Amino acid sequence: MKKQIEQNVQQLLTQIWKPGDLIIAWKNASLPGHRTPAFLYRKEDIQDIVFDSFCDISLAKYLNERNRQEILPPHFKGKIHIVCKPCDAKSVMQTFSDQQISETLVNLIVVACDGIIDRKKIEKHCDQSIVDMQETDFQILCTDISGKEYVFEKRESWLRKCEDARNCDLPYYYGYYFVGDEKEYRTRLKHRYQTHKKLPQDTMSPKELQQKIHQELSRCIRCNACRNICPACFCSDQCVFDKPKERAKLVENQVTTENTILYHMIRFHHIAPNCTGCGECERACPKDIPLHIFFEYFNRCMEEEFGYKPGKTNDERQKLLSYNLGEDLV
Amino acid sequence: MRKRLKINNLQAFLQELQKQATLIAPVKTDAGEREFRPVEQVADIVLEGSNPLRSPKEYLFPQMETLYTFHLQKDGKATLKETLHNEPQIILGIRPCDLHAIAYVKEFYSTTHQDVYVLEKWKHTILIGWACQNPLNTCFCTSVGNSPVDSKGADIMMAKTDSFYLVEVLTVKGKDLIEKIPSLLEDSPEADNEVLPSIQKQTESMIREKVDLLSIKGRIDSAYSSSIWKSYSDVCIACGACTFNCPTCTCFDSADLLETCQDGCRYRTWDTCQNYAFTLHASGHNPRATREARLRQRVMHKYQYSVEQLGLFSCTGCGRCTRSCPVNIDMVSIIKDIKEVVDHGEE
Amino acid sequence: MEKNKKIPSSTNNPYLPFFASIREVGQQTSTVKHFLVDLPKENYPEKFIPGQFYQLSIPGVGEAPISVSDYDPINHTLLFCIAKTGVVTSQIHTLQKGDYLGLRGPFGNGFPMDTFRGKNIVLVAGGIGLVPLRSVVEDYFRNQDQYGELEILFGARNSQEIIYREEMKQWRLKKKTTCKITIDKPEKGWDGNVGFVCNLVDKSYCDCSEVLFHHTSPDQTNTVILVVGPPVMFQSILNNLSTIHFPDDLVYVSLENHMKCGIGKCGHCNCGGKYVCQDGPIFSWKELKTLEKEY
Numbered sequence: 013m014k015k016q017i018e019q020n021v022q023q024l025l026t027q028i029w030k031p032g033d034l035i036i037a038w039k040n041a042s043l044p045g046h047r048t049p050a051f052l053y054r055k056e057d058i059q060d061i062v063f064d065s066f067c068d069i070s071l072a073k074y075l076n077e078r079n080r081q082e083i084l085p086p087h088f089k090g091k092i093h094i095v096c097k098p099c100d101a102k103s104v105m106q107t108f109s110d111q112q113i114s115e116t117l118v119n120l121i122v123v124a125c126d127g128i129i130d131r132k133k134i135e136k137h138c139d140q141s142i143v144d145m146q147e148t149d150f151q152i153l154c155t156d157i158s159g160k161e162y163v164f165e166k167r168e169s170w171l172r173k174c175e176d177a178r179n180c181d182l183p184y185y186y187g188y189y190f191v192g193d194e195k196e197y198r199t200r201l202k203h204r205y206q207t208h209k210k211l212p213q214d215t216m217s218p219k220e221l222q223q224k225i226h227q228e229l230s231r232c233i234r235c236n237a238c239r240n241i242c243p244a245c246f247c248s249d250q251c252v253f254d255k256p257k258e259r260a261k262l263v264e265n266q267v268t269t270e271n272t273i274l275y276h277m278i279r280f281h282h283i284a285p286n287c288t289g290c291g292e293c294e295r296a297c298p299k300d301i302p303l304h305i306f307f308e309y310f311n312r313c314m315e316e317e318f319g320y321k322p323g324k325t326n327d328e329r330q331k332l333l334s335y336n337l338g339e340d341l342v
Numbered sequence: 343m344r345k346r347l348k349i350n351n352l353q354a355f356l357q358e359l360q361k362q363a364t365l366i367a368p369v370k371t372d373a374g375e376r377e378f379r380p381v382e383q384v385a386d387i388v389l390e391g392s393n394p395l396r397s398p399k400e401y402l403f404p405q406m407e408t409l410y411t412f413h414l415q416k417d418g419k420a421t422l423k424e425t426l427h428n429e430p431q432i433i434l435g436i437r438p439c440d441l442h443a444i445a446y447v448k449e450f451y452s453t454t455h456q457d458v459y460v461l462e463k464w465k466h467t468i469l470i471g472w473a474c475q476n477p478l479n480t481c482f483c484t485s486v487g488n489s490p491v492d493s494k495g496a497d498i499m500m501a502k503t504d505s506f507y508l509v510e511v512l513t514v515k516g517k518d519l520i521e522k523i524p525s526l527l528e529d530s531p532e533a534d535n536e537v538l539p540s541i542q543k544q545t546e547s548m549i550r551e552k553v554d555l556l557s558i559k560g561r562i563d564s565a566y567s568s569s570i571w572k573s574y575s576d577v578c579i580a581c582g583a584c585t586f587n588c589p590t591c592t593c594f595d596s597a598d599l600l601e602t603c604q605d606g607c608r609y610r611t612w613d614t615c616q617n618y619a620f621t622l623h624a625s626g627h628n629p630r631a632t633r634e635a636r637l638r639q640r641v642m643h644k645y646q647y648s649v650e651q652l653g654l655f656s657c658t659g660c661g662r663c664t665r666s667c668p669v670n671i672d673m674v675s676i677i678k679d680i681k682e683v684v685d686h687g688e689e
Numbered sequence: 690m691e692k693n694k695k696i697p698s699s700t701n702n703p704y705l706p707f708f709a710s711i712r713e714v715g716q717q718t719s720t721v722k723h724f725l726v727d728l729p730k731e732n733y734p735e736k737f738i739p740g741q742f743y744q745l746s747i748p749g750v751g752e753a754p755i756s757v758s759d760y761d762p763i764n765h766t767l768l769f770c771i772a773k774t775g776v777v778t779s780q781i782h783t784l785q786k787g788d789y790l791g792l793r794g795p796f797g798n799g800f801p802m803d804t805f806r807g808k809n810i811v812l813v814a815g816g817i818g819l820v821p822l823r824s825v826v827e828d829y830f831r832n833q834d835q836y837g838e839l840e841i842l843f844g845a846r847n848s849q850e851i852i853y854r855e856e857m858k859q860w861r862l863k864k865k866t867t868c869k870i871t872i873d874k875p876e877k878g879w880d881g882n883v884g885f886v887c888n889l890v891d892k893s894y895c896d897c898s899e900v901l902f903h904h905t906s907p908d909q910t911n912t913v914i915l916v917v918g919p920p921v922m923f924q925s926i927l928n929n930l931s932t933i934h935f936p937d938d939l940v941y942v943s944l945e946n947h948m949k950c951g952i953g954k955c956g957h958c959n960c961g962g963k964y965v966c967q968d969g970p971i972f973s974w975k976e977l978k979t980l981e982k983e984y
């Protein structure tokens with residue numbers, strides 16, 4: 013079934029692609045269960061495109077201005093076709109409302125998705141390093157370096173964000189292509205959706221929560237992977253943590269727990285109005301810090317307080333960062 | 343000098359080590375990962391299993407280190423206090439790739455101007471190697487001319503067999519240590535010559551691929567203007583996770599910190615060449631403004647520049663960069679491309 | 690090995706600054722000041738080579754690499770000339786006579802002055818780039834009989850930004866010395882050269898080749914050209930020089946990479962297989978051609 017979807021994506025792209033366009037999609041990387049972003053400029057490359065349960069990386073990040081500067085060839089005039097999971101599509105929406113790229117430049121192709129596999133979770137359950145990883149409809153089959161075989165249920169191997177399907181709904185936006193049966197997707201989603209899967213924040217006292225945050229974040233090595241992978245972070249080289257010239261340097265480079273917590277606190281608050289809950293920060297973290305549960309919490313607060321979910325539409329104003337003239341300011 | 347250690351004497355042996363100096367070894371942390379940490383209880387030590395993501399480099403070149411503290415006097419002059427650390431320490435369970443890394447880091451910091459902070463620590467450190475039997479799918483040490491049992495750089499090398507541990511003492515430092523330890527060790531018969539080669543054969547058979555980089559050592563700069571860099575840097579998000587986990591990255595940033603109006607310190611922290619601001623001039627000019635240039639810098643430093651400077655690859659093939667890259671950039675495919683370009687030119 | 694030995698201190702820790710008191714501060718332009726500092730006896734440099742730099746620091750603020758304008762081997766004073774560009778340099782600008790400045794150095798290779806003996810020297814400077822070249826000028830005047838002629842070509846953005854005005858007046862008066870200044874755009878009350886200093890090199894190359902032709906045999910082996918300035922500027926000068934096939938081993942450039950440690954360890958200044966702080970900052974054009982273009 014997955015293969016069918018992959019073919020459909022390729023077919024659609026063959027139809028809408030025009031010379032001079034860029035396609036951003038996934039392709040195979042050399043290691044088992046690894047997929048990597050692909051930037052394709054030629055029709056014959058379309059066949060390299062992959063879509064399966066291992067396409068964990070969100071491609072929305074590559075649309076923002078700074079990334080386009082790096083990637084696009086000079087004098088690029090074409091369109092960008094970007095293949096997205098529904099959750100990433102919301103990051104693309106957010107990129108539109110943050111005015112990082114004009115909608116007219118982008119063809120958004122949303123692919124019906126059944127949950128993405130958390131590769132690290134699987135790797136943890138294997139005794140040795142994995143040399144082969146395949147999927148069937150409901151299972152993941154692995155072989156490790158010593159030849160031992162493992163079977164995992166997909167349902168139990170999803171990324172945290174896929175578990176409660178809170179972010180799998182489709183954006184309110186009419187300009188996208190959908191690959192798969194949209195109606196069926198929406199029904200399937202209802203079954204997967206679990207209202208308010210408990211976050212640690214819901215059950216912990218502030219004191220415990222503080223301890224938990226402290227404990228988790230003390231492992232942080234301040235590698236910046238969570239910041240750089242974040243599709244909502246687009247300050248790029250002007251980030252306050254990067255000592256840009258003549259701007260307040262908020263956090264010392266010193267890697268102490270205090271500074272690290274400050275670093276994350278600034279990020280939690282700064283990103284809250286743009287965070288679509290894509291979970292990329294958590295996935296990127298080489299130390300497996302469960303950042304998503306922190307962002308998720310802010311995300312919920314935003315929803316409860318303002319009835320606002322970042323990335324829902326393409327032109328929503330950011331609730332914490334914008335106001336109308338004459339509006340009452342708190 | 344080569345000895346045998348009985349399997350059930352291991353705990354006692356480790357306890358003896360712990361008595362001699364701070365013992366650092368892979369232990370299981372609360373988060374469930376294995377990490378090199380100062381050992382509290384020798385029972386926590388887990389020697390087998392894959393190489394920890396954080397290398398033991400940080401015990402010679404910590405992520406953050408105070409260079410000196412200062413006290414400002416009224417006239418603006420300051421009295422400085424150097425903060426050198428030379429607590430004796432034993433690092434146990436170091437894989438050959440990390441032994442190489444430590445040897446490289448030590449070599450790098452000893453040339454021309456000596457970095458006393460690293461060298462003092464090195465002088466007071468005993469390195470105990472561990473023949474590697476659990477390669478990861480990211481490992482490629484054989485590509486850069488290392489082997490999973492290479493003991494270069496170790497004071498003592500250990501290897502596990504089914505019935506005993508082999509303990510090979512390689513340096514004077516190692517010998518001094520072993521001599522202090524009462525007779526837990528037994529003589530090792532001639533037949534033990536075969537232990538390391540057989541582990542080597544077994545482990546190497548599990549390593550996924552060998553790209554022969556030795557044959558193009560010193561000529562890798564001919565790939566400098568190739569188009570391969572762009573194909574990877576498009577994907578790269580310039581986070582620097584690869585450099586923060588790399589056991590041979592030596593770059594650092596330094597800054598001052600005032601704790602009170604008068605007292606403060608100058609410290610250094612690891613820095614990464616993948617960051618835009620790393621090379622930014624005061625004038626605003628940036629010699630490595632693009633990710634392409636920065637990714638190339640990292641790779642070229644590993645395989646070319648360090649060869650020009652010290653005659654060594656500064657990549658040990660540990661695969662940590664691949665392990666930590668959030669967008670799955672694989673060092674092995676990069677070196678495969680490099681080799682292709684150096685050997686056959688651009689298509 | 691015993692546990693908990695006392696923390697030792699080392700005598701040659703290259704990261705430790707020493708402190709020197711400021712003897713004189715002077716305003717050069719609105720953003721440039723010069724500082725003359727007295728070196729403490731134990732910190733006299735064993736040998737100073739023009740073109741070398743010191744790491745200047747203020748505890749609690751930070752460090753910045755600054756070239757030496759002049760080292761006076763008799764009074765043991767160092768002259769620095771510092772443009773206010775950022776955090777550290779701004780703080781240094783607030784220092785007064787009698788204040789202390791942290792110093793580490795001298796670092797870098799400096800100009801190979803020995804190989805310049807008997808040759809004519811042409812200095813090409815853009816803006817603050819004149820600073821390291823001044824140490825060459827001073828060395829030249831101290832040992833003038835050992836060198837040929839000296840020609841200084843200096844380009845400033847505008848007439849306000851000309852540094853070492855007084856000194857240049859003095860230099861002009863000396864024998865065997867010429868000194869030309871240009872500003873980028875025409876200005877009221879300015880009757881000197883206008884245009885980028887690269888153009889000056891074109892024109893004046895003829896002059897210096899005249900110098901060359903007059904005084905020595907007609908080959909290009911008897912003049913060295915030292916260029917210091919921003920990368921765009923020295924690049925275009927090198928281009929000009931290449932059109933007239935000037936030998937690349939007689940041209941020297943000083944690079945200005947981002948630096949932190951000054952001793953080839955922190956990696957910030959890394960450029961190809963070289964550390965600019967240690968293997969440079971002075972490179973001959975010939976070496977520069979073999980370097981990756983990352984400066």
Ligand SMILES: Cc1cc2nc3c(=O)[nH]c(=O)nc-3n(C[C@H](O)[C@H](O)[C@H](O)COP(=O)(O)OP(=O)(O)OC[C@H]3O[C@@H](n4cnc5c(N)ncnc54)[C@H](O)[C@@H]3O)c2cc1C
Pocket residue numbers: 257258622623624625742751752753754755756757770771772773774775776777778779817820821944945946947948949970
């Ligand atoms: C070899 C050399 C000689 C120099 N000589 C002089 C001189 O004689 N007079 C003068 O006015 N300026 C000189 N400079 C430039 C001067 O070092 C920078 O202007 C200064 O570092 C800016 O520091 P800041 O903290 O004020 O600026 P910020 O912009 O606040 O810089 C922050 C940090 O970045 C680093 N940094 C930024 N830009 C540079 C740079 N271009 N070079 C080195 N480090 C940088 C420094 O470590 C500095 O601490 C020289 C630079 C080099 C490399």
Ligand code: SF4
Pocket residue numbers: 231232233234235236237238239293296297298299300301303
């Ligand atoms: S990715 Fe993880 S380790 Fe890196 S800075 Fe973020 S939280 Fe810290």
Ligand code: SF4
Pocket residue numbers: 585590591592593613614615616639640641643644956959
């Ligand atoms: S230059 Fe880059 S690759 Fe080399 S040591 Fe520094 S951070 Fe690592």
Ligand code: SF4
Pocket residue numbers: 584587588589590591644656657658659660661662663664673
């Ligand atoms: S470059 Fe990668 S493989 Fe090589 S030593 Fe560093 S982390 Fe290991």
Ligand code: SF4
Pocket residue numbers: 577578579580581582583584585616663666667668669670671
């Ligand atoms: S970890 Fe990957 S994405 Fe991050 S800087 Fe390194 S190569 Fe680039």
Ligand code: FES
Pocket residue numbers: 947948949950951952953954955956957958959964965966967
């Ligand atoms: S300034 Fe640190 S290596 Fe050159």
